[in-house]
Amino acid sequence: MIHKDWNEIRTNDSWAIFKIMAEFVEGYEKMARIGPCISVFGSARTKEDNPYYQKAEETSRLLVESGYGVITGGGPGIMEAGNKGAATGEGRSVGLNIVLPFEQSCNQYVNHPVDFDYFFVRKVMFVKYTQGFITFPGGFGTMDELFEALTLMQTNKIDKRPVVLFGRSYWEGLVAWIKEQMLDAEGNISLADMDLIKITDDPQEAVNHINDFYTSHQLKPNF
Numbered sequence: 001m002i003h004k005d006w007n008e009i010r011t012n013d014s015w016a017i018f019k020i021m022a023e024f025v026e027g028y029e030k031m032a033r034i035g036p037c038i039s040v041f042g043s044a045r046t047k048e049d050n051p052y053y054q055k056a057e058e059t060s061r062l063l064v065e066s067g068y069g070v071i072t073g074g075g076p077g078i079m080e081a082g083n084k085g086a087a088t089g090e091g092r093s094v095g096l097n098i099v100l101p102f103e104q105s106c107n108q109y110v111n112h113p114v115d116f117d118y119f120f121v122r123k124v125m126f127v128k129y130t131q132g133f134i135t136f137p138g139g140f141g142t143m144d145e146l147f148e149a150l151t152l153m154q155t156n157k158i159d160k161r162p163v164v165l166f167g168r169s170y171w172e173g174l175v176a177w178i179k180e181q182m183l184d185a186e187g188n189i190s191l192a193d194m195d196l197i198k199i200t201d202d203p204q205e206a207v208n209h210i211n212d213f214y215t216s217h218q219l220k221p222n223f
Helices: 002-032 051-065 078-088 119-128 140-154 168-185 203-216
Strands: 037-041 069-072 093-098 112-116 133-135 163-166 197-200
Touching (some): 002 119, 037 078, 037 140, 051 078, 051 163, 093 119, 119 140, 163 168, 197 203
Parallel strands (some): 037 069, 037 133, 133 163, 163 197
């Protein structure tokens, strides 16, 4: 019986490959037509009356005014704020929605929805089609997305891109720990890795940092 069950599992795993391939193909085709965007990360639990929600909305509106679209996870909270700012600014508002039991559809401000069953396929889209990252306060999922992006840049799997951490009181303790422990005490990262991160409380400064990155590196976003 154990042997039979194992064979059934292996068969189901093999067929899942085709579903995974289909998600990649659909994601690539849809995202490639949208144009340059900035990925906005943050908690799904942030309420509309939270100052970070309001700052995320303002930041996303400013991003649209600078010619970018906005990519979020398509859910509530900070994601909704990002999509709302982009949509009210009449820009591209992308929602990479993960199908979950408690979060199954994009928020109302998404005008370019893409649905996923697999987190790892969705994460590829977040980094492949973005010109930079703005991360608002969030939980485990937000940390996962942030450190995935930093790791890919650190290992040269993707080109260097601007990374903004929005909210000094939220992020400064983490960044201080990274510097004191990862960098100074253990040498697990290099000093250049710290240059990838910008902390701010100001929406315009966040957007300026992204624009200045491409000017100082003599690069152009893929408009």
